[in-house]
Amino acid sequence: MPRTILILNGHPDPSGKGLCHALGEAYAEGARTAGHEVRRLDVASLDFDFLRSQAAFESEAPPPTIIAAQADVLWANHLVVIFPLWLGDMPAMLKAFFEQVLRPGFAFSYRPRGFPVMHLKGRSARIIVTMGMPALVYRWYYQAHGLKNLARNVLGFVGFAPVRDTIVGSVATRGRESIGRVLEKVRELGRRAV
Template identity: 55%
Template structure:
């Protein structure tokens, strides 16, 4: 069985947020089939953004090291967040800035180029949005999703990275139910 860490990237702690429902559906599916699950809730952590390079190299503190431990423990990461102004919410970006530090996510390679230290982990990125997912993928070219995948996850050694784009979240209850069922199925397979 797999070890899964779910990162809930919605900065609003309200339980009625669809990102939280999708995360719970995945968690339930995973637990029902014997996978171990840990949750990292970005809203509960409330990590500030880094203001300079020196802060990136300082002692991270217990909240950040706890998040690092949950990521290091996992075989598979699930990152769930809403698309805000074309990208991830600032709170989730601050989370990644704080957690993906040198010595944990990156190390200098022989050439001085950073080397990813989180190899052996896969990920699923789940992005909710008000627009149709196809419009985000084709017209906007899913630029923020690609940035997270390439510039953060793969750069740190995480792969393969799969994606689920949940468009029209304000749409029908039937559509939302289908997405909850789909996330539950992903959870059962830890994929």
């Protein structure tokens, strides 16, 4: 069954080059060949500010680029988030993007007691993280805290499930063939829309 897929490139470099961009291209290519609809969004190309207060998060109207991004999130039933690991977590620009997009009223609603109401249920996600260290070191020694935070405390909090992940480690020391295998694996994920 064809799916609607939003691919979010969370790399803050607006040049559109590099491995994160190539991974997004590979996923999109695989998805399109399998008949899925794909939209792409590069966080680095968007104009928005960091939120600086709880009042701004809860009450201020989002800027037009964020309203458009929210429409893309609503359109998609599968979200792919791609980013490089910086200081153990996602880059600040990507975190600021999620804070802008996943606001109360859009992504969730508060309740007087208990857990908030999740507005984005029925959508799945795939997180693809690139990093310099080996993937096993990040997953087992560092416990993949940045990845788990995004999966559970951001995407899971607003209803995305399941949230799967792919870690691409040792990116600086991989050869062309190794990168080619990674891109083919991601292309296959796109074909399967998982």
